[in-house]
Amino acid sequence: MRKDMKQAVVYQIYPKSFSSHRNQATGDLLGVEDRLNYLAWLGVDYLWLTPFYRSPQHDNGYDVSDYYSIDPAYGSMRDFERLLAEAKRRGIGVMLDIVVNHTSTEHEWFRQARQGRDNPYRDFYIWRDAPNNWQSKFGGSAWEYDAHSGQYYLHLFDKTQADLNWDNPRVRQAVFEMMRFWRDKGVAGFRLDVINLISKDPAFSEDDSDGRHFYTDGPRVHEYLQEMHREVFAGHELLTVGEMSSTSLAHCVDYSRPDRRELAMTFNFHHLKADYPDGRKWRLGELDFIAFKRILSDWQQGMHAGGGWNALFWCNHDQPRALSRFGDDGECRRQSAKMLATALHGLQGTPYIYQGEEIGMANPGFADIGQLRDVESLNAYRQLLADGFADAEAMEVIRRRSRDNARTPMQWDDGANAGFSAAEPWIGVAPDAGMVNVAAAIGDRDSVLHHYRALIALRKQYPAFADGDYRCLTPEHPSLWVYARAARDEMLIVVSHFGDDSVRYRLQEGTVPSGWRLELLLSNYPPSSDGQLRPWHSLLYRAAPPAR
Numbered sequence: 001m002r003k004d005m006k007q008a009v010v011y012q013i014y015p016k017s018f019s020s021h022r023n024q025a026t027g028d029l030l031g032v033e034d035r036l037n038y039l040a041w042l043g044v045d046y047l048w049l050t051p052f053y054r055s056p057q058h059d060n061g062y063d064v065s066d067y068y069s070i071d072p073a074y075g076s077m078r079d080f081e082r083l084l085a086e087a088k089r090r091g092i093g094v095m096l097d098i099v100v101n102h103t104s105t106e107h108e109w110f111r112q113a114r115q116g117r118d119n120p121y122r123d124f125y126i127w128r129d130a131p132n133n134w135q136s137k138f139g140g141s142a143w144e145y146d147a148h149s150g151q152y153y154l155h156l157f158d159k160t161q162a163d164l165n166w167d168n169p170r171v172r173q174a175v176f177e178m179m180r181f182w183r184d185k186g187v188a189g190f191r192l193d194v195i196n197l198i199s200k201d202p203a204f205s206e207d208d209s210d211g212r213h214f215y216t217d218g219p220r221v222h223e224y225l226q227e228m229h230r231e232v233f234a235g236h237e238l239l240t241v242g243e244m245s246s247t248s249l250a251h252c253v254d255y256s257r258p259d260r261r262e263l264a265m266t267f268n269f270h271h272l273k274a275d276y277p278d279g280r281k282w283r284l285g286e287l288d289f290i291a292f293k294r295i296l297s298d299w300q301q302g303m304h305a306g307g308g309w310n311a312l313f314w315c316n317h318d319q320p321r322a323l324s325r326f327g328d329d330g331e332c333r334r335q336s337a338k339m340l341a342t343a344l345h346g347l348q349g350t351p352y353i354y355q356g357e358e359i360g361m362a363n364p365g366f367a368d369i370g371q372l373r374d375v376e377s378l379n380a381y382r383q384l385l386a387d388g389f390a391d392a393e394a395m396e397v398i399r400r401r402s403r404d405n406a407r408t409p410m411q412w413d414d415g416a417n418a419g420f421s422a423a424e425p426w427i428g429v430a431p432d433a434g435m436v437n438v439a440a441a442i443g444d445r446d447s448v449l450h451h452y453r454a455l456i457a458l459r460k461q462y463p464a465f466a467d468g469d470y471r472c473l474t475p476e477h478p479s480l481w482v483y484a485r486a487a488r489d490e491m492l493i494v495v496s497h498f499g500d501d502s503v504r505y506r507l508q509e510g511t512v513p514s515g516w517r518l519e520l521l522l523s524n525y526p527p528s529s530d531g532q533l534r535p536w537h538s539l540l541y542r543a544a545p546p547a548r
């Protein structure tokens with residue numbers, strides 16, 4: 001990867017909830033354009049936009065019915081081209097979200113395929129006479145019966161999201177051609193949705209699990225990504241990131257090692273399961289902080305040693321807000337939001353900021369199922385009731401776990417609908433918008449937003465952010481995560497206190513080579529020298545030999 005790419009920061013936009021130029025219930029592409037000056041000021045290099053292609057919106061656009069057109073709710077192709085050009089003018093690249101594990105059942109390919117077994121598109125999808133026991137990630141069987149053609153089709157997600165058959169070379173060619181179309185329009189990169197699920201065990205074996213071993217990092221996935229690289233990426237400067245579901249470190253090294261010619265980097269979710277009791281998303285548990293650090297540390301060291309590259313994130317459109325989950329969205333909101341930011345941005349890899357994270361947006365505190373919109377959350381709620389949970393207990397789980405926590409409108413100012421739109425938004429604005437919003441944060445030098453802006457600038461200033469190795473100095477401490485990043489002639493030390501108490505901490509003698517000077521680059525409290533860390537304290541140091 002190019003050096004400037006290694007120092008880049010990506011900002012993720014969920015266009016439906018970002019900004020509505022036309023003052024409608026949902027955001028649009030011109031709404032994103034309206035906010036480019038803000039994003040340029042923040043200093044981000046790339047925008048990843050979640051899908052805005054034509055879609056029936058059963059899964060908010062991850063159910064694509066036409067890869068070549070813009071859903072009218074988001075605007076037109078002209079609007080997209082304009083956004084692209086305006087972003088480029090500000091030095092910002094636009095990354096598209098490519099959803100090709102599946103299409104909507106309203107896609108022309110699927111409409112054809114379901115016509116009958118001899119239709120030329122039949123083999124674009126995966127059909128069987130009888131289902132196996134694989135489970136959909138959104139609940140229930142992964143197979144849906146199609147009465148018209150008398151077979152079952154596979155859908156690892158919603159039943160309106162039919163899995164494509166990647167073993168069919170015509171599918172691969174059609175996908176690559178579509179990606180070249182967007183590449184040639186000038187997009188700067190791609191985020192590939194659940195791309196490690198595209199190669200299924202051809203025997204469709206089953207065991208007593210939900211079936212994930214038989215399609216996760218499947219038998220031909222690396223071959224298909226190498227083909228994608230040859231067909232789409234080779235010879236172009238593209239930032240490519242794969243979303244890897246339930247993956248392994250060894251696979252992610254292979255997906256992202258430059259000499260393998262697959263992808264530039266990978267997202268994995270292991271650290272975001274450290275608060276799932278027994279791995280179950282829809283059950284509440286406390287964060288296992290030691291495991292959390294161990295997972296992050298293993299991935300830091302393993303990717304560094306193997307020559308892979310991590311995409312770093314706390315938040316995205318599928319996760320509750322990290323501030324509410326790992327920090328304190330009450331009294332210590334500001335400190336804990338800054339602490340989380342520094343803890344992530346100090347790591348090796350490419351940091352992703354999810355819209356609103358940079359101003360410290362929190363979970364909105366859903367009280368009633370009527371406030372939820374997400375298909376996965378609504379299914380989970382029904383399942384919790386079916387499992388015997390009382391309504392209040394089920395709502396407690398939904399309130400803490402739902403993807404809709406991340407999908408409430410971006411908070412721009414303290415006006416009507418938080419400045420998102422003059423019209424009533426498709427999902428309610430969080431109750432704290434009057435206090436937590438971009439306008440207020442810009443005017444306040446001590447805000448979470450200014451802290452993010454400083455972190456982005458520091459990454460570009462000091463090579464150790466991109467190059468340094470990683471060593472955890474407090475693997476067993478119950479609330480402290482301290483790590484060192486050593487590069488040539490430079491070291492970073494990041495101290496993060498995950499707790500609302502005070503603890504004593506001093507760097508061990510010898511952590512920094514003798515004679516080197518230690519400089520505090522950023523903190524979330526005024527400097528003090530009593531060796532005492534305050535609630536959610538965060539310190540980012542740089543050490544270097546004295547100037548010659």
Ligand code: TEU
Nearest residue numbers: 059062099137157193194245281318376
């Ligand atoms: O998500 C993939 C995925 O497996 C999860 O993040 C998922 O949302 C959740 O954890 C299920 O429990 C991607 C997209 O990011 C998501 O928005 C889509 O719904 C999904 O793929 C299907 O395209």
